[in-house]
Amino acid sequence: MNMSMKHVAGTAAVGALVVVVLVWAGLPLATVLPFAFILACPLMMIVMMVMMGGHGTDSWSDHPVDDRDSTNR
Secondary structure: OOHHHHHHHHHHHHHHHHHHHHHHHHOOOHHHHHHHHHHHHHHHOOOOOOOHOOOOOOOOOOOOOOOOOOOOH
């Protein structure tokens, strides 16, 4: 199984577990599912960024900047 499939499987498993726990705690499924769908995209983006090593750093800041522009002479 490649890394992206592990990511999808892990995210789906955690999401399903959260839904099961909330329904087990007494919340109706009709209340839980809309919030699960609304939160699915942002949470998956956060998990994906963390797994890929993003951690909020800017990869461009490590490269030297060349201020010379030959078009504006």
